[in-house]
Amino acid sequence: MTYIPKPRIRFPKRETNALGLTRLDYEGSMSTLCAGCGHDSVTAAIVDTFFQLEIPPHRVAKLSGIGCSAKTPTYFLGTAHGFNGVHGRMPALATGAQAANAGLTYIGVSGDGDSLSIGLGHLCHAIRRNVDMLYVLENNGVYGLTKGQFSASADVGSKSKKGEANRQTPIDPVFLALTLGATFVARSFSGDKAQLVPILKAAIRHRGFALVDIISPCVTFNDHEASTKSYRYTRQQNRPVVEADFVPLRAAISVDYAEGEVRDVAMHDGSRVRFRKVPDAFDPTRRDVVYRYLRERQDVGEVPTGLLFIEPGAGDMHDVLGTVEEPLTDLPFDTLCPGEAELDRLMEEFR
Amino acid sequence: MDSAGERVNDFALKIATVNGTGSASANGLLMQAIFRMGIPVSGKNLFPSNIQGLPTWYEIRVNGSGWTARAERPDLMVALNPATQMRDVADVVPGGWVLADSSWPLQREARREDVTLLGIPFARLCNERFEGARARTLLRNIAYLGALSVLLDVEPDVIEGLITETYGRKKQLLDANFEALQLGRDEARDRFDCPLPIRLLRQASNDDAVLIDGNTAAALGCIYAGATVVGWYPITPSTSLVDAFRAFVERYRKDPETGRMRAAVVQAEDELAAAGMVIGAGWMGARAFTATSGPGISLMGEFIGLAYYAEIPAVFFDIQRTGPSTGMPTRTQQGDLLAVVYASHGDTKHIALFPADPAECFEFAVAAFDLAERYQTPVFVVSDLDIGMNDWVVPRLRWDDGYRPDRGKVLSGEELEAGAKVARYLDVDGDHVPYRTLPGVHPRGAYFTRGSGHDSHARYTEDAEAYLEVVDRIADKVMSSTASSPAPEVVRSPGATVGLVTIGGCRSAVLEARERLAAAGVATDVLRVRAFPFHNTVREFVEAHERVFVVEQNRDAQLRFLLAGETGVPLERMEPLRFYGGQPLSPGPVVTAVLDALGLAAAPAPPPLQAAGE
Numbered sequence: 029m030t031y032i033p034k035p036r037i038r039f040p041k042r043e044t045n046a047l048g049l050t051r052l053d054y055e056g057s058m059s060t061l062c063a064g065c066g067h068d069s070v071t072a073a074i075v076d077t078f079f080q081l082e083i084p085p086h087r088v089a090k091l092s093g094i095g096c097s098a099k100t101p102t103y104f105l106g107t108a109h110g111f112n113g114v115h116g117r118m119p120a121l122a123t124g125a126q127a128a129n130a131g132l133t134y135i136g137v138s139g140d141g142d143s144l145s146i147g148l149g150h151l152c153h154a155i156r157r158n159v160d161m162l163y164v165l166e167n168n169g170v171y172g173l174t175k176g177q178f179s180a181s182a183d184v185g186s187k188s189k190k191g192e193a194n195r196q197t198p199i200d201p202v203f204l205a206l207t208l209g210a211t212f213v214a215r216s217f218s219g220d221k222a223q224l225v226p227i228l229k230a231a232i233r234h235r236g237f238a239l240v241d242i243i244s245p246c247v248t249f250n251d252h253e254a255s256t257k258s259y260r261y262t263r264q265q266n267r268p269v270v271e272a273d274f275v276p277l278r279a280a281i282s283v284d285y286a287e288g289e290v291r292d293v294a295m296h297d298g299s300r301v302r303f304r305k306v307p308d309a310f311d312p313t314r315r316d317v318v319y320r321y322l323r324e325r326q327d328v329g330e331v332p333t334g335l336l337f338i339e340p341g342a343g344d345m346h347d348v349l350g351t352v353e354e355p356l357t358d359l360p361f362d363t364l365c366p367g368e369a370e371l372d373r374l375m376e377e378f379r
Numbered sequence: 380m381d382s383a384g385e386r387v388n389d390f391a392l393k394i395a396t397v398n399g400t401g402s403a404s405a406n407g408l409l410m411q412a413i414f415r416m417g418i419p420v421s422g423k424n425l426f427p428s429n430i431q432g433l434p435t436w437y438e439i440r441v442n443g444s445g446w447t448a449r450a451e452r453p454d455l456m457v458a459l460n461p462a463t464q465m466r467d468v469a470d471v472v473p474g475g476w477v478l479a480d481s482s483w484p485l486q487r488e489a490r491r492e493d494v495t496l497l498g499i500p501f502a503r504l505c506n507e508r509f510e511g512a513r514a515r516t517l518l519r520n521i522a523y524l525g526a527l528s529v530l531l532d533v534e535p536d537v538i539e540g541l542i543t544e545t546y547g548r549k550k551q552l553l554d555a556n557f558e559a560l561q562l563g564r565d566e567a568r569d570r571f572d573c574p575l576p577i578r579l580l581r582q583a584s585n586d587d588a589v590l591i592d593g594n595t596a597a598a599l600g601c602i603y604a605g606a607t608v609v610g611w612y613p614i615t616p617s618t619s620l621v622d623a624f625r626a627f628v629e630r631y632r633k634d635p636e637t638g639r640m641r642a643a644v645v646q647a648e649d650e651l652a653a654a655g656m657v658i659g660a661g662w663m664g665a666r667a668f669t670a671t672s673g674p675g676i677s678l679m680g681e682f683i684g685l686a687y688y689a690e691i692p693a694v695f696f697d698i699q700r701t702g703p704s705t706g707m708p709t710r711t712q713q714g715d716l717l718a719v720v721y722a723s724h725g726d727t728k729h730i731a732l733f734p735a736d737p738a739e740c741f742e743f744a745v746a747a748f749d750l751a752e753r754y755q756t757p758v759f760v761v762s763d764l765d766i767g768m769n770d771w772v773v774p775r776l777r778w779d780d781g782y783r784p785d786r787g788k789v790l791s792g793e794e795l796e797a798g799a800k801v802a803r804y805l806d807v808d809g810d811h812v813p814y815r816t817l818p819g820v821h822p823r824g825a826y827f828t829r830g831s832g833h834d835s836h837a838r839y840t841e842d843a844e845a846y847l848e849v850v851d852r853i854a855d856k857v858m859s860s861t862a863s864s865p866a867p868e869v870v871r872s873p874g875a876t877v878g879l880v881t882i883g884g885c886r887s888a889v890l891e892a893r894e895r896l897a898a899a900g901v902a903t904d905v906l907r908v909r910a911f912p913f914h915n916t917v918r919e920f921v922e923a924h925e926r927v928f929v930v931e932q933n934r935d936a937q938l939r940f941l942l943a944g945e946t947g948v949p950l951e952r953m954e955p956l957r958f959y960g961g962q963p964l965s966p967g968p969v970v971t972a973v974l975d976a977l978g979l980a981a982a983p984a985p986p987p988l989q990a991a992g993e
């Protein structure tokens with residue numbers, strides 16, 4: 029891979045957000061992924077999301093592990109610090125960074141190899157700690173960068189490009205997250221930007237760990253007939269079961285819906301998630317209901333997508349650790365060092 | 380020994396008990412009492428990797444001249460564990476004493492003609508006097524403490540003061556402990572001539588000293604250095620460092636208004652994650668550390684290489700234990716030297732500091748954060764179980780309020796706004812250290828941190844020249860750290876042609892060996908390395924001596940290997956002296972080994988104690 033700077037062409041009539049920035053300011057360098065890769069669509073959705081949320085790009089920290097997904101943070105938010113760490117262990121880096129400086133917005137981009145095999149433990153514990161971050165899992169069922177081995181998310185019976193069928197049961201990140209007590213769980217499809225952008229917005233505004241599993245087909249190694257992570261299969265089986273909008277804090281309250289048709293869930297910062305359409309007897313705030321519903325739908329081969337579960341009130345890692353509100357990196361040294369006189373006093377206790 | 384056959388303030392005792400019976404507290408009180416009598420003392424807790432039921436020993440060495448390395452053999456054995464009685468009694472020097480629980484007869488195989496048996500039926504007396512199995516067990520410890528206090532002549536005020544401080548919160552508890560103490564005292568006075576010829580006498584050596592373990596001192600150093608993030612995973616013998624840090628956070632970092640903490644201590648899922656958290660926090664500009672032991676270092680290898688290559692400050696405490704593999708987790712060793720300084724794959728080389736005692740643990744903890752930020756690289760403080768978990772008498776820890784953290788070359792928001800150029804990995808000033816920027820500060824500061832090949836501008840590269848520019852600069856950068864890292868400690872003797880090179884906790888034993896060798900007519904110079912990469916003085920020292928012995932606590936003479944590899948001195952110029960059974964080093968074996976190597980006979984063993992007195 030080479031580093032390819034993108035030509036910066038300004039169009040005078042480009043749309044700007046409240047910060048006076050255009051979408052271009054939220055882009056990064058040129059993608060070197062395969063043409064048609066699902067990940068590039070996810071990147072585009074991420075660019076739109078941050079642009080629309082009006083977050084200053086340099087106030088974002090973007091992290092990734094190793095693999096095709098791990099390359100994508102270079103393709104968005106060019107003026108944000110990025111960290112392409114080691115395989116599977118991005119959650120650990122993000123946890124430490126977030127512990128040190130809770131003042132930034134964190135996005136981690138991972139893949140199914142990164143998150144569900146080598147880094148499974150780290151993902152689980154980042155969920156348990158409820159680290160305040162958006163965790164994007166670009167899920168294609170295959171190891172792309174090493175040319176097509178099955179990943180842990182490959183479905184039983186799904187065939188590799190060479191025709192070999194996978195016989196091991198898959199690890200489903202959505203069920204995993206629900207079981208571990210995740211406070212925000214969503215699944216989407218890289219080909220459905222209209223669904224994805226509101227989910228990403230809500231995920232960023234969620235205080236806590238927001239897992240967004242995105243079926244993101246690998247055009248080179250897993251887009252063939254008999255693959256269950258191909259564009260065709262996903263389009264056929266995709267069931268957007270939950271339709272949700274993100275309503276920012278300052279938006280006027282809409283009266284488009286009659287009572288009973290919509291349900292608002294308030295977020296930590298006062299913004300809201302508005303559920304427009306949910307199946308009968310489905311409740312996105314009840315973990316057991318969500319789990320049962322998804323299990324039933326997936327058992328008949330559907331891929332249910334949407335913002336599936338949200339628990340906005342849970343404390344994040346800093347609440348659990350009991351750390352101060354102010355980012356630790358901002359604390360002046362004299363509030364950290366007890367000083368000479370105190371050490372002299374303390375030494376008396378060691379006599 | 381004086382004319383009356385007494386040996387005042389110069390003896391060793393060993394207490395053999397079963398772990399989980401609470402004996403550690405009683406043993407610690409005895410050591411603290413001796414410390415408060417102003418006498419140099421050391422305590423070595425030789426404990427099993429177990430919670431209850433296995434043999435455990437506590438060794439106390441008293442030495443008025445200040446030699447407090449581990450004693451070779453005890454003069455007095457408190458033999459309270461039937462399972463180890465035979466071996467324990469055999470361990471006592473001829474002419475010494477055995478204090479045993481005479482509720483049961485001493486095992487026939489354990490009996491010796493040349494030692495004096497002092498029997499007190501501690502268990503029987505405690506069973507008669509106290510209620511409850513647990514209370515009886517605990518109070519038996521205080522009873523033997525009482526007996527020892529009169530046998531060794533501990534000042535009554537001192538021991539009573541300690542009992543009151545330790546158990547004074549509940550009157551009932553305090554009363555029971557005083558009763559047990561008095562029981563032991565009375566029994567010893569009634570049965571034996573007290574004190575024994577080995578006894579204590581107040582002196583004034585500890586006025587400016589404290590009794591502290593290395594892990595507590597290191598944790599305190601982290602607090603004083605301003606560390607705010609800890610990622611860690613429990614592992615003996617490093618756990619108590621983080622425990623101590625958390626206790627200090629409660630005390631010194633609590634916001635008085637909100638009750639919330641100015642530090643985040645995150646217990647990780649494994650050591651890999653612990654390292655990742657520290658690096659993530661360091662990337663953000665926080666002072667962050669982890670504490671671990673050898674197995675943790677092995678697991679952290681991948682992340683350590685990332686921090687080295689991506690040039691992120693991070694501090695690692697390695698409290699070494701006996702390896703390889705799980706090894707003996709509660710025994711000490713210096714077996715991680717090579718694993719630490721070259722940790723991770725590819726060409727890596729790390730700054731490492733080697734404290735000799737808890738005072739240096741405090742000092743080097745602070746130095747480690749300064750070095751890590753100045754050189755933008757991982758720094759290791761390489762301690763061990765003996766230093767970390769045993770209480771040592773060291774000079775009072777001191778602080779200078781003039782201290783300011785060395786944050787290294789970090790471009791501020793103002794500098795970036797004013798147009799400072801960001802070339803993350805470019806050597807702008809010729810000092811091998813590039814300028815870094817921190818996330819969130821300024822849009823112009825952004826760059827992409829990565830462990831993959833990168834050029835001087837942090838761009839991905841697979842180009843040989845661009846790659847070499849960065850890795851060669853990093854090599855120079857780490858080597859240049861000797862300008863700021865602690866210089867070796869050198870102790871010279873006039874005319875010495877023999878040099879002893881050593882490291883870490885070997886210090887006290889080697890310096891004592893030097894005295895004994897001098898008494899045997901062999902003048903030696905001692906050099907103790909305190910940092911890696913080595914200062915030039917290390918090489919000069921080796922070259923300046925006809926015979927050089929490298930004293931260390933590992934099987935493969937790792938320090939010697941490092942010295943040869945890093946200084947260019949031929950391996951054969953240095954003779955290895957290795958002690959690696961898991962116990963803290965004693966001076967005797969060092970003296971013997973040096974004399975043997977020089978073809979000189981070892982001095983005869985000192986005569987039996989009582990024989991000399993009678």
